[in-house]
Amino acid sequence: MSDSPNASIEFCYFDLGNILVSFDESVACENLSRQTKLPIDQIRERIYASGLQQRYERGQLDDEAYADLARQALGLSIDQLSTRDFLTAISDMFSPIESMVAAVQAMRRQTGRVGILSNTCDAHWRWIRNQDWRISGVEFDVTILSYQIGWMKPDVQIYDAAEQAAGVPPERILFIDDKDENVHAARQRGWQAAQCWGGPDACAALDRYMIR
Known part of the structure; x- marks a missing residue:
């Protein structure tokens, strides 16, 4: 399916x-490196390349379990890196795309x-929602988050959950x-979908769907 509209959204x-x-993620690694004095490459390999962060995003680990495994992987004690400091370091890497x-407001008016x-993951979601950004204050009708569902895109199960929560035919999503x-996974299910980046690129994609 193309990224051109063929049904009402x-x-x-x-x-x-x-x-x-x-x-x-390099900012998160730099944050941890400043706290622990460990090399950035070592942090990247043991937290991200190892799949540890992905397990957290799949909801297989809670905050404490993730921090414990991260400390073990980095050879640190809880006195050297508290759970709070660890979660703050890996979360303080986001910036709002306020445009x-x-x-989102235009889409809500349309649909x-x-x-x-x-x-x-839980820490990232909390961090973003707690920031004093305009985008953090936007209300969404449905939030389908991998750590809550236990599956990650492009797993079919997370799209199943999203379809059920939307409550509309797939071709109208x-x-x-x-x-x-x-x-690609969304289009395979009959959704309309566009690959883009937030900001002007996303606005241009929405224009193609005639919804702005």
């Missing part, structure tokens, strides 16, 4: 990272309902995401 899902907020506030469909594999 009744619900729109937005991805979180690189659509509503930008992020940079998306108007895009009546909007949602978030994102691979994320629009999905905005920055990753090709996630957009």
Whole structure:
């Protein structure tokens, strides 16, 4: 399916990272390096490349379990890196894409309902929602988050949950995401979907769907 409209949109899902907020994992690694004095490459390998962060985003670990495993992987004690400091370091890497506030509001006026469909973790979600950003204050009708569902895009199960929560036919769902594999999975289900980045790119994608 192409990224051109072929049915009226009744619900729109937005991805979180690189659509509503930008992020940079290298910043998280730098934050941890400053706290622990460990090399950035070592942190990146043992937290991210190892799949540990992904387990947290799948909801397989809670905050304490994740922090405990991270400390073990880095050879640190809780006195050297508290759970709170660890979670703050890995979360303080986001920046708002405030131009998306108007895009979400325009979508709500058009369809009546909007949602978030994102691979994320508890700490990141809390961090973003607690910031004094305009985008953090936007209300969404549905939030489908990987750590709550136990599945990650492009797993079919997370799209199943999103469809059920949207409550509209698949062809009337629009999905905005920055990753090709996630957009492809949505189109395979009959959704309308566009791959883009938050900001002007996303606004242009929404224009193609004639919803701005």
